[in-house]
Amino acid sequence: MLNAGWLETFITLCDVGHFTRAAQQMGMTQPGVSQHLRKLEAQIGHPLIIQQGKSFTLTAQGEAVLKLGYERREQERQLRQSLQVDDPDRGEVRIACSGSFALPLSPLLLPLMQHAPSLLIHLEAAPQATVLEGLKQGQFDLGILRHDPAHPRLTSEHLGQEELCLVVPDTWPETVSFDDLQKAGFIAHPDGFAYADDLFALNFPDEFIGSDGLHIRAFVNQIGQIPSPVARQIGYTLLPRSGIEAHPDRARLRIAKLARQRHHQLWLVWRKDRPMAARMRGVADIIRQVAQRLDQE
Numbered sequence: 001m002l003n004a005g006w007l008e009t010f011i012t013l014c015d016v017g018h019f020t021r022a023a024q025q026m027g028m029t030q031p032g033v034s035q036h037l038r039k040l041e042a043q044i045g046h047p048l049i050i051q052q053g054k055s056f057t058l059t060a061q062g063e064a065v066l067k068l069g070y071e072r073r074e075q076e077r078q079l080r081q082s083l084q085v086d087d088p089d090r091g092e093v094r095i096a097c098s099g100s101f102a103l104p105l106s107p108l109l110l111p112l113m114q115h116a117p118s119l120l121i122h123l124e125a126a127p128q129a130t131v132l133e134g135l136k137q138g139q140f141d142l143g144i145l146r147h148d149p150a151h152p153r154l155t156s157e158h159l160g161q162e163e164l165c166l167v168v169p170d171t172w173p174e175t176v177s178f179d180d181l182q183k184a185g186f187i188a189h190p191d192g193f194a195y196a197d198d199l200f201a202l203n204f205p206d207e208f209i210g211s212d213g214l215h216i217r218a219f220v221n222q223i224g225q226i227p228s229p230v231a232r233q234i235g236y237t238l239l240p241r242s243g244i245e246a247h248p249d250r251a252r253l254r255i256a257k258l259a260r261q262r263h264h265q266l267w268l269v270w271r272k273d274r275p276m277a278a279r280m281r282g283v284a285d286i287i288r289q290v291a292q293r294l295d296q297e
Helices: 002-015 019-026 030-044 061-084 099-115 126-137 179-184 192-202 279-297
Strands: 049-054 053-060 089-099 119-125 142-145 154-169 184-187 216-219 237-238 251-256 262-271
Touching: 002 019, 002 049, 002 061, 019 030, 030 061, 030 119, 030 154, 053 119, 089 099, 099 119, 099 184, 099 237, 126 142, 126 262, 142 279, 154 192, 154 279, 184 192, 184 237, 192 237, 192 262, 237 251
Parallel strands: 089 119, 089 142, 184 216
Antiparallel strands: 049 053, 142 262, 154 237, 154 251, 154 262
């Protein structure tokens, strides 16, 4: 059996990518980290890293050992949680959702965390594919998806839907033409092109030739900052309603009226083999509140 201490040192080294920082994080010396690595390599019978100056890359054997280490970490975490009393105010809850849904969700989780100092909530904004894969692998306790995964290892609950919105400055008229949009320019973002193909093909079938034909005014990668240029009269953007309502400049934004609307479905998903613990139920109730509010707006 692999030495647990050496394995943990190796995982930490891979996580931080630097011997000195790994030593600091583990309360060790840098030679101590190197010694643990050499002992683990001797136990495995293969080199685990290839050093390149101050950096390093993993060998094929190193990648396999790292994967095993992560699996052991997860098994230990599950064991610790299974031994705990089902206390709604204690333990860890890991949530994954889109960045736009995280914006209204995050502030509502804060009172719960203030009330329960022993409750650790990890909220991760991630692409839909990452959320789904993380749920299947047990990396997340709760996830919000735009579709029912219909997977044998997962349980899902339909929460409602939220509108995909065309966001323009508040000085614009309620209805706009595709020519108006092209003149102003698109504030693009990673999901924006797919949103455009979805919403514009529905509403401007004669003028819209695909998202690759859009006039791009700017590209923003931070979900909370995407509406900011629009609030300052620069271009327009496309976002789910959750990405707009929590923005500090909401009063300077308008949701343009379109002939045909598009909605994203919202599904709460968790592992079927893990009954929802009390701490998860409290968080799930808050997620339902957010979804209900978005569905009514």
